Amino acid sequence: NAGVTQTPKFRVLKTGQSMTLLCAQDMNHEYMYWYRQDPGMGLRLIHYSVGEGTTAKGEVPDGYNVSRLKKQNFLLGLESAAPSQTSVYFCASSRGPGGSNQPQHFGDGTRLSIL
Amino acid sequence: KQEVTQIPAALSVPEGENLVLNCSFTDSAIYNLQWFRQDPGKGLTSLLLIQSSQREQTSGRLNASLDKSSGRSTLYIAASQPGDSATYLCAVWWFNKFYFGSGTKLNVKP
Numbered sequence: 001n002a003g004v005t006q007t008p009k010f011r012v013l014k015t016g017q018s019m020t021l022l023c024a025q026d027m028n029h030e031y032m033y034w035y036r037q038d039p040g041m042g043l044r045l046i047h048y049s050v051g052e053g054t055t056a057k058g059e060v061p062d063g064y065n066v067s068r069l070k071k072q073n074f075l076l077g078l079e080s081a082a083p084s085q086t087s088v089y090f091c092a093s094s095r096g097p098g099g100s101n102q103p104q105h106f107g108d109g110t111r112l113s114i115l
Numbered sequence: 116k117q118e119v120t121q122i123p124a125a126l127s128v129p130e131g132e133n134l135v136l137n138c139s140f141t142d143s144a145i146y147n148l149q150w151f152r153q154d155p156g157k158g159l160t161s162l163l164l165i166q167s168s169q170r171e172q173t174s175g176r177l178n179a180s181l182d183k184s185s186g187r188s189t190l191y192i193a194a195s196q197p198g199d200s201a202t203y204l205c206a207v208w209w210f211n212k213f214y215f216g217s218g219t220k221l222n223v224k225p
Contacts, residue, residue: 004158033213042119042204042215043159058212090158098208099146101166106151106158 002026006091006107013081013114021076021110023091031094032074033058033104034066036087043090049074050097081114088112117142117209121216128195129224136190136219138205143183145207150179150190153202153218162203163190195223 007022023032030051035043045058049068063085065077074093078085089110096102118141128134138148147166151159163172163179165188171180178191188205204218 035215040217042217043206043213044215045212048212059214092159098211098213101147101164103149103161103164104159104213105161108156108158 004091004093004105004107006089006110008110009108010111011113013078013112015081015083015114017081018077018079019081019112020078021089021091021112023074023076023093023107024072025074025091025093025105026072027093027095027105028071029093029095029105030071031097032068033092033094034064034074034076035090035092036060036085037090037109038087046076046089083114086112086114117145117207117214119205119207119214119216121203121205121219123219124217125220125222127222127224130195130197132195132223134192134195134221136192136203136221138188138190138216140186140188140207140209140214142209143186145183145209147208148179148181148188149206149208149213150177150188151204151206153204155201159204192221195221197223197225199223 033048034046047066052071091107092104094104150162165181176193202218206215
């Protein structure tokens with residue numbers, strides 16, 4: 001069981017470069033989420049999706065874009081990377097909405113450094 | 116805005132001890148609360164999920180309680196083991212978003 005797979009696991013970028021983080025889940029989940037985790041601040045929601053073709057803003061969406069063209073994939077894009085976006089990025093998915101009794105399943109994270 | 120706080124930030128205990136981790140939230144209108152475990156360099160693993168209508172949930176040596184009116188949850192770990200060493204995070208679902216605490220880093224010494 002692969003669960004939630006994030007690609008790549010590590011990446012170093014220069015300021016102003018762009019990149020896309022890929023999240024893939026094989027559990028047929030409707031809901032998918034992108035978080036960032038910074039020291040001492042817990043996880044903060046960037047964007048989320050409630051189904052194929054849908055996206056919505058989370059708590060800290062500025063500087064990021066997302067797409068959910070296929071149910072199993074959720075892409076996070078950085079158009080012009082900034083040092084403030086240095087973080088560990090986590091993708092998660094769930095069968096039901098966050099307010100249901102369905103837990104979230106997380107990937108192992110992408111460690112991104114912006115120089 | 117919802118704020119989730121976990122105290123203490125770090126905890127070190129000898130093996131075999133029973134322990135309690137705390138989570139507090141500022142707005143009690145939550146739908147559920149979830150406890151996670153995070154190992155170094157890994158993602159989060161869901162341990163227990165408590166719906167707003169529930170008071171507690173149990174899984175093995177873990178017991179989580181929820182007191183919505185006071186904005187508090189506790190995670191009780193019985194007979195701690197070195198394998199329990201990890202960071203434990205709580206999260207609440209509030210107005211269509213999850214809000215996470217910054218976690219308690221637990222070290223169980225052999």
